[in-house]
Amino acid sequence: MDPSTLTNLAEPLSAHPLFKTQDIDDARHRVAGKFCAHDLTPGPQHRRFEARHNHVAGQSLSLNYLSYGCEVAINPGELDRFYLIQLPLAGTAAVRNGKAEVAAGVGQASVLNPTRDTCMTWHQGCRKLLMQVDRAALHRLAEDLLGRPLGEAVLFDPHVDLRRPGLQRWQKSLFAAISLAQNGAAFGTQMHPHQARLEEELILGFLTHQPSSISHSLQQGAHTGQDLLPSFQLRRAVDYIRSNLAEPLTLAGIASEARCSLRSLQLGFKAHFNCTPMQYLTRERLNHAHYLLQSLPSDHRVNAVAFDAGFSHLGRFSIAYRAAFGQSPRETLRQGGPA
Template identity: 45%
Template sequence: MRTGDLDEARHRVGQKFCDHRLDITQRHSGLAVRHNHVAGQYSSINYLHYGADVTIDPGMLGSFYLLQIPLSGHANIRHRGDDILANATSATLLNPDRETTMRWSSDCRKLLLQIDRDHLETAAQQLIGTELPGPIRFASHVDLHSKGGRRIRQMVWACAQAAEAGLLFKGPLRGSDIRVEQELALALLTDIPSNISHIIDRADHGSLPKRIRAAVDYIHENLSNPIQLVDIATHAGMNIRTLQKGFRRTFGQSPMQVLRNTRLDAAHYQLMAHREKPDVTTAAFSNGFSHLGRFARDYKARFGHLPSETGRGQHPG
């Protein structure tokens, strides 16, 4: 989106985020708004520049978290009672249930990561293995020189570059998109301090062994291909028996069960899409299912409804 009109900027940016108040600080200054936006099912990557000193009042975001990484210029952010100067070394993370006011300088350009609140809470519950004690609230200030800050900045920047190259959130949603959205949510939870950081630290979830990770990577990269157990074992550099034991120990499932469930999750993700939603046959075949009857049976067993019923009132995820 490109515009110099204040009302259009307020309306169109609001469509992607939420209703907000937008005002030009210097009455006679001209806007030169540029907003690039690409979205998956639960998150979006954005570039935003107003081209003038502006004040922004979104109130409470409500349904999403918003990580704002300045690329140039600065912004004064008030959130959760904190006053933060955001610049090249300091990002901000806005929580959905706390009010925010912002003042952006005319040369302020930001990279924004928006993540759905329910999706993040689901990822957190899976990470800690139990129900959350309450809403997740992150520290508002993100030090981009810290280990976690550097890592999250690099990850969001890599996602923006992938989106520019047409490799992320482009066309029908794919298994690779699912994985990126999962990793973005986990990165926020593990790299940025929050009120559940101590619970995450106590949860004994060490990183996957290198060869098991290689096997999982191979599965995600080949959802549409007719792969067999021996293919997974060969790619991971393991014999079949060791692979099976490793998956049982790590996931409580066989490698082929993990493959099937990952394919089902990818198909479900695509069928829940709000845009460019595939038909059931396409979702099945694009994720490695060649038998539609078996696909429907396994899908219903995993999600409680048939593929053709997906999206009729179900909550995403």
């Protein structure tokens, strides 16, 4: 889904309504049930108060849409258990996390660190998407990414500039996840076959591109090549990918099989294949699908080939296939399959 399209939607995640209420105490109680206890104080236009909260949970993160109808002051203190990334779709907000103050609006998001005191004012007309990330899950991925333990929580710069190229890509991934959730294809009771990978990409994408207390370590490893993957570990990773194309592989799972850190895995694939491990996985899946489509009878079902090659979304498979081979999967099947 295109970001501008999502921004113009009246109510993202409307397929997953949690509540709608004009009762301030009820809103505070129900939002706290998904996040944490907090003070909620409406501003001068309190008669316009109408809280709407859409929510869908995954394994390590949740996606949320929240609005209050009027200006509200929110004081949760320290979040403790989770990080909260907030993207305004309309309106503005003043956010303080620790000593940092963010003037948030469309294009300028914020992230709340769980170990820093937080207070916010959402101005009238402010509507936000929120990605809540389990603190322990993010910490594990950060340690895997660095290949060493971290004694303290990762601290992000609370200012999230969505104009940065890396964060633009991350935002597109987030909006794609929201679209899947809206259509019942991921999160909630109908978990996506690749749910773990979907969440991993969202968390790792933010860890990689948003400035934080580990950014210097990540950049230093990339510049010095100190984490470059030995050839035997690279071979393990490649063999594991090729032997499990139809499985819902994650970056952490591939690194575990190769017995290396996530960072070493990423740098190794960049050095040897000029792509990320997940891009390599997609390329191998497309090559396998291309082989199957040329080998199977012409009346075989394209969606069965996509599934056998590890693709769970036929539309995205068709787009990627055409980009790689210059024709649709069905055209290859009709031309190459045996009689």
